[in-house]
Amino acid sequence: MHSRQIDPQALPAGTYLNTGHAAQQGLRINRFCYDLRHPENRAAYTADPEACMEKAGLDPIDRELIRAKDWLGLIQRGANVFVLLRLAQLCGDGLTETGAQMRGETLEQYLASRPQPTKG
Secondary structure (H helix, E strand, O other): OOOOOOOOOHOOOOOOOHHHHHHHHHHHHHHHHHOOOOOEEEEEEHHHHHHHHHHHHHHHHHHHHHHOEEEHHHHHHHHHHHHHHHHHHHOOOOHHHHHHHHHHHHHHHHHHHHHOOOOO
């Protein structure tokens, strides 16, 4: 059986490998975001984000990234984009705002780069 190794230096810019270390580092934030699927957890976060982050045992760095709405920073620390979008939305950032922030663009720049629907 042949094993394929990935050369991190050969990846396109803006690609972040979810290595074992990153996955372990992101485990708590991923669990925290995943648990936001329950309405009572979303309500608790809305009422007191700091208490929720404390209860979840989030790392101080992750807490600061959440406060700053630094979604890309959380991805780089091992957060999974799919569960992270739930938190971003709860913090007032929709999919397009989150995508723009992750690409380092304004919302207007990001929207201008998206394919325009065809009229037919």
